[in-house]
Every structure is written in structure tokens, then in C-alpha cells.
Amino acid sequence: MTTTPVAETPPAVPAVRQPSRTRLVLKRLRPSRFVVNLVLGAIALFWLVPSLSMMIISFRPAGLFEVSGWWKVFTAPSQLTFQNYRELFTGGSSTALGGGVPSGLAPGSVLDALRTSLEISIPATILVTAISSLAAYSIVFGRWRGRNAVFLTIVGLMVVPLQVALIPVAALYKDMGSVTGWNPFGTITGVVIFHVAFGLPFGVFLMRNFFIGLPTALIEAGRIDGAGEWTLFRRVVIPLGIAAAASLAIFQFIWVWNDLLVALVFLGGDPHVPLTLFLYDQERTLAANFWIISTGSMVSIVVPLIVFLAFQRHFVRGMLAGAVK
């Protein structure tokens, strides 16, 4: 028997691998906290430019719009003025404006648009929130057959483009006019009804997702104790679901406030139009006045901005509910 030289056994545990060159380079290249801060800071500034420019234009004399860029205001802050706002709300003499730009604006038309926007948004929001809560309660805690099928149908309806319904509903409204004498076409009520119908699927979906997380035992206990459905809804479900309802309401409010298409179809050509349609019309008038458009835009974003800043968390929750749940 010959003894073979014992081959060097490889180490049982592989040696700790030296970090490769590229990895070292990568590590060095890893963006430092400073760079990330800088980049995101630049992005945030960049993101502010459009809003900022709109704001500055609305505070500069109308005549200057065509002459120089809004950024010139940084070297000439004395340009800033409230003239445009005064002019927009009073619709007074056009000569008050620098450059004497004729406004061609009916006095008070912005206030009227502001009021119309509220008249559409508030009822649509209340109705969607109330009906959705009731429907979701029934779907989650009710005891009828086919609840799940109804829910899935509603989920399916969530993505139906509202363009699909515009033509028949407009015809339906007009037919109602000729049969009953009351024509919802061209009325705020008609717009509200349409918004409510298209707001419901998402509303029911959101409220149902919230209610399904509530303990069923709570409702059962209430039922055994002899509480009616209405009492249960009012006394048990509403206090627990108020946060979800708030999310839905705020989301719905901003959605309706910002709508253009529905208003355009059902109120186009009407003297009372919401702010979005007011801006749309202004852009299409001959020799569109950008000072009216920018100042009007500022007016139109004030309400949703206040709502958003006041209820930021609710709004974001409402948005997330649709996307992640």
C-alpha cells in the first residue's frame, strides 16, 4: 500500500470573500445623505414652479403679462398688486388695470361660479357619503342573499368611464322634461344626480372595506338585544365609521369640485357655471385674458386647498383605500 500524499483539503468554510473592486466603487458612489437632500430639494423647487408662476401672474398687472416673464418680479417686487382680484370680483372699470386691458367680464361672474361650484359639490358629497354608508352597511351586515354579487358588481362599475353614460343620460333628462315638465338637463340638480351615481361605486367600495374590519359580534350583540337596523347603524356603525366617511366625503368633494366634463355636458352654455367651466369658457373667448384665467384659477384652487390642508390625512386615506386595499 502506497501512501498517497494527502491532497491539501480545501477549507470546509470558504474564505471570507474579499469585497470586489466594483463593490467598493459602488459603495463609494452610494449617494450620500447630502446628495439625496440636494436632489430632492431641487425636485421640490421644480415642482413648485408652476403653482408659483400662476400665483405671481395673478398678482402682476394684467398689461405686463405679454411684456415680460413672471420671474421678472424677483427683481421688481413693486409690481405686485391686488388689482386683478379687485377687478375680477367687482368687474369694475377696465381702465383700472395697468395697460387698460378690457375684461369683458360680467360683474360678479366669478362669485357666481364659486357659488355654483359649491351648490354642486356640497349636495353631491353629502348624498354620496350618506348613500354609500347605508349601502355598505347593508352589504356587510345585512342578511339578504346575493350581497357579495352586488358588491362585486359595484366594484366592476367603479371603472366604467362616465363617457359611456353621457349621451343616454342627456337624452333621458330631456325626455323627462317633455313627459313630466321638469327637465334636469341644464340644471344643477341634473349634474348632482350624475355625480352621485358615478361617485357611489367607489363610495360603497370604500365604506364596505372599512365596515368589514368592524367586529361582527358587536352588531350581533346589538341585534340580540333587540336593536333595530337603523339604531344599529346610527348608534354603533356611524360612530366607528366616521373617519372613513370623512375620507370619502373629502375625496368626493375635491373630485366633484374639480370636474369639468360633466359640467360641460349638462351646463355648457348656461349662464350659471362652476369654476372649472368658467375657466374653460374664459380660455375660449376671443383674446383670452390670461389675468382672468390665472386669477380665476387661484380662486378655484383656494377651496380644495383649504379642504386638503385641513383634512390631509383623511384625503390621502381615501385615495389609498381605492388603490391598496
Added chain:
Amino acid sequence: MLLAIVVWPTIATIRYSFYNGTATKAVGLSNYKSLFSTADTLIAFRNNVIWVLVFPFVVTVIGLVFAVLSERIRWATAFKTVIFLPIVFSVTASSLVFTQIFQLDPHVGVMNAIVQTVEDWFNPPGAYPLSAGQSVASLATSGVVAGPHGTLDASAAVRAGGTTRMGLTGVNPDTLTVLGARPARMPTPSAGAVTGLVWRDFSLSNPSNVSGVYPDEDGFPNLQVSLLASNGSTVATTTTDAFGRFRFSNVGAGAFRVQIQASNFKPGFSGTFWLGPQSLTPTSSLGQTAQALLSIPLIDISMILAYLWIWAGFTMVVVAAGLAALDREALEAAHVDGATEWQTFRRVTIPMLAPVLTVVFVTMVINVLKIFDIVVNLGIDSSQPGGQSSTLASDVYYLGFGGGVHTGLASALAVMLFVLVVPAMLFNLKRISGK
């Protein structure tokens, strides 16, 4: 109510789509046939394809990057608020902001102002930029003829000791004022040198007299002029003074010709028409249908940029919520195992986020399929049916309600929209009923 306003109308629309323009007569499939055969609707389809291919992907990526990066800063809440804010504004108002940003005139529109600054830095315009449609030759008035490659040549040759006069018109007096022009003055001839004058050859006191130099005529300062030898080679170059005079010393023997360089008249950047229909793909040689299908108008890209500004906050917030819900231990484990930042992101974070990213992506696909507000507000004319930025949704509106009404065609388009949304609907149903 859902039945009356959502379900029944959908069915009614399908029925209308088989009827004629006034919904009085059944026409079978002819609406659908014209949908796929007329250039107008093909353009709308093409624009929807551009939107769907570009926007959801880009906005999801931006949202992901913002969400991941903002985890590393202390002021993440402020950052997210700034990015998110545009969602709260109506698309109408935001579109109007962008009409202003995309203004053609670089003095008014930010976008063109930025391009102009960069462009002029690398490629400065001449002291006497031509205005649109103006040619260099049209400036020549007395003693000057158009030379090759946009130059102006003195019409007569000159020898050492001689003087050349070149009269130009068609230049804005403001340009001369800005350059500090003084009344034109004839140079004093000197031996061995070629001297000369370039001036604005138009006198208000003697409007009919061309080629004479009058006190109310200004010299052209700061003009680049060259001295050419008889074989055409450049012997010397110089610049005119405030009176429009120039002088080439010690030129030697022979006949020379004075030339005003083309660079003096190079026009500056005058603005890109961001909201214009010009195509980014070369399709001008193609037939009408092929053009409708293949061109990518610049306005689409500009609109997508504006829409990114509006929606990046949404994708960012949703992805950030997904990130917050991630299993931190998996990320920690990857770090402990020596994965680099990028590897962790690619191999751990993205796969774990995949469900959220898909939802965001699908939501954005549904959103842009129905794209309407920004299209009608940023492209007032080009959103009309057949316009370069029209989409299915804008066509439904215009054909259904705004001038040139054709109920059947509008309904058929609406049905197409509905059909396109069905996959997303099934996706939602599957996701929700799976839980």
C-alpha cells in the same frame, strides 16, 4: 340610481352605437367600420396608445423613485406635500398654468426661456438677428450685394487707401439703440489701409435719397466685417465702431472686397411651439393614414409632462404607503448579508412592492384611457376631432355634444372606451374577490 344613471345608459350607448348620427335609424356596424377606417378616429386611437404606453410607466417609476428617496430625508412630509399638492387642483386650472409655461415667446413662457438661455449660451445669436421670414439679402440697400452663405459683399472692389460704403436697411432701430449706435460718420481714408462705413441707409429728412450719408442716419456698431483677397480668401477681420466705421491697416497691394459676415445676422432662439402638432417621428413622406398612425406630435409629450406634474404625487404616496407596510426584516437581512443598496432595491424591495406597483400602474392606465380635461384645455384647437392631440374621450364629447354631433359615432367611441377598460375591471374584480 346606479341602474338608471350607470348601468342602463351603458346598455343604451351600446344600442346607440349601431344607429345613425341622430339615433333615428339602425345602421348596423357602419359606425365601427368608420371608426377604424377614418384618419380622424385613428388619430384619437393613436394618441390614446401614446398616452397608455408612456404615461403609466413613467409616472409609476417617478413615484417609486420619489417614495424610496424620500425615506432618507428628514423633511419627507414637506417633500411629499409639495409633490402631492397638484392633485388637489383641478386639471383645468393646472392645464392653464401649463399653457402659460409652454408659451411660445421666450420672454413669457418659462420653458422656452430656459431653452433660450441654454441655446444662446452654446450658440449665441448675432448682434443683428434677423426677424422671422427676413432674409439677409433684403437688408442690402446701397453699395452692397448678397454674398455666398448669408453674407453681404461690398459691390465694388477696393484697394489700399480706398474707402467702401455699405448701406443697410430693415434693421430695427431699437437694436441700434441697444448697441449704442451714433450718427454715421465717414472714416478718413489713410494710406495702406482699407477703411469703410456700414450705416442705416434711411434718412427721414431725405427718404428718397439712397446712398447719401445724413446726420439722422446711424452707423452700425459691433458688426463683424472681413477683408477678402481677390481669390476669395480672408485677409483680415475687424469690428465696426459706434459710428459704423472700420479700418484694415497695412493691407498690401491688390484688389480687395469687404464682406459683412453671416454670423452678424444669425437669429436667436425664438421659441419652440410646445403645444404644436409637429411630429417627433419623420412621417411627412407617408400617406394620410400612415401619418395618422405613426406620428407622435410634440403636444402629446408636453401634455404628458404636465400630467406627470399632476399625478406623480399620487403614485408616490401610494408606493410610500406600500413601502411603509413592507417587511423591514427582509431588507435588514439583505443588508446583513452584504447586499449593496442597489441590489437590495432590485432584488428585495421591488419584488415585494410588485403588487402595489401593479395596482398603481393599472389605476393610471384607466386614468389615461379616459384622458380628457388636459387634452381640451391645453390643445384648444388640436383636441377637436381629427386634431393632432384628440383622444377617444375628447372625441366622445365633441361628437356627442359640441358641434358636428354624430350620436352613433360618439356612442361607438364610448363603447370602445368601455371595452378598453374591461381588462382593468377584471383585474380589479380578481384582486378584490381573491381576498
